[in-house]
Amino acid sequence: MAWKAPLCDMQFVLQHWLQADQTWAQLPAYADIDLDLASQVLEQAARFGEQVLAPLNTSGDRQGCRLEAGEVRTPDGFPAAYRAYVEGGWPALACDPALGGQGLPLVLDAALQEMLFGSNHGWAMYTGIAHGAYLCLKTHASAELQARYLPGIVSGAALPTMCLTEPQAGSDLSLLRSRAEPLGDGSYAVSGNKLFISGGEHDLTHDILHLVLARLPDAPPGSRGLSLLLVPKWREDGQRNAVHCDGLEHKLGIRGSATCALRFDGARGWLVGQAHGGLAAMFVMMNSARLHVGLQGLGHAEVAWQQARDYALERRQMAAPGRAKGVDGADLIHRHPAMRRTLLELRVRTEGMRALGYWAAQWLDVAAAAADPGQRAKAATLAALLTPIIKAAFTEQGFSLASKALQVFGGYGYSQEFAIEQTLRDSRIAMIYEGTNEIQANDLLLRKVLGDGGEGFALLLGELRTEAGASAGKAASELGRVCDSLATVLAKVLLMAADDPEYPYRAAGDFLALCATALQTYAWARCARCIEALPVESLLRREKQESVGFFFNYLLPDLDRQVAAIDAAAAPLPFIAESF
Structure with a gap:
């Protein structure tokens, strides 16, 4: 089962969901970039991931690294793949042209990172921190240190x-x-x-x-x-x-x-x-890394979806309900309701995450390149709020969806015969490093929401309400209901936190999950509006319409459970006995 870059959906997000070319036209640094150039970048990145990295994924996992006299040898093929990465100019993609970079938007770098982590997470760990380190030195290092070391990071040396x-x-x-x-x-x-x-x-x-x-x-x-x-x-x-x-x-x-x-x-x-x-300087790098780790979760979800889909389209088992039995009394398993539901969840959550992850990267582009200071400040606030949600929610979904994908394979999924077991193993670490998901939840609620009394969060809520006003039908009414629920929950949390200092810590995980569900609602409400621009007979439009319906019917009910969990956090948690 070969990994394929999801170019069709990536291009849909850039062109229709984000309307990225309109944003670039308003940012002087990116005014010369258009969708044709973006498509060329994505296609070349896809070729690198499919032809160079993906073939090394399983062998790199099986071989691993080895330590010899203090020197580390990476798996066979990894150094050659890195040379190809450098020759392709990929380290310089989103770096300043004055430092040898290509000056392309971070939203394109986000797409690149998704492809790197989706095709070969182990290899991509070597390059994943590079842009964050570049930003750290560019922001905080002395001119002498920048001159000495930034060119090497930008060039990949x-x-x-x-x-x-x-x-x-x-x-x-x-x-x-x-x-x-x-x-x-x-x-x-x-x-x-x-x-x-x-x-x-x-x-x-x-x-x-x-x-x-x-x-x-x-x-x-x-x-x-x-x-x-x-x-x-x-x-x-x-x-x-x-x-x-x-x-x-x-x-x-x-x-x-x-x-x-x-x-x-x-x-x-x-x-x-x-x-x-040091922390102020380090957090420049860590915030970049946290977005990249969220994109790791997206990469895992995409490859898990591809693996489960491909297997379900060839595996035959008992006849599906309501269908005539074939000659062998069996049917492709994707026709069974339980498998259809799993496969649709894999596709819908993954595509929703892609839109949101690229949206966060676009806000970072606006924060860095907008001419208006007020616009830059708003974009920076929104990006800061989105970062812990993306890191925690995407990585949790990356692991959860890999587990659900493995279920499609049955017993075969638990063996090394199929790659899904590696996807499951690889995905688990992303919930831990660059600040555990529990740390992300605390950062979101205590620092970034309660820290300013909810003022910054009101900007995010405003974006969601604007979309609810622009949408129509069920998407508009449900997104409006979600916004009302968020506002009510925030008011309760602010009130409870004043009387019980531990309460926000107990509620933080469910609050982040609630925000993630709200953002997915935003993503699919916006999608329902954007697909009107697609040809009526196109397969993409039909699939997106199906995905919109599946989200609102099957996944949005998570919201009520999350609201109830935040209310339940009012009850104190007992301590575990320290001796037995």
């Missing part, structure tokens, strides 16, 4: 890492112990141990640029005392820096990705941004 986690410090960065001692020449000696570092050592590029959180000697305690340092694998004098790979993690999935334990023994590094201001 060097790959970056993000070094946060330590054995005793996962989600709680205040527990970090790594130290950075000034050497008197503007550089620092970085010492400490880092864990779970994706691409911490590999053979794809000569240099690896580690972005490391550590404490300076005068650092205040807690997370406010963290600084960010750039520590290259190779020093300027050509000598190997004191960064050592002490081991590789043996993982459930993404086995083609080298997940390393790194030891810094006085490695030479340079400060990025202000002393003790």
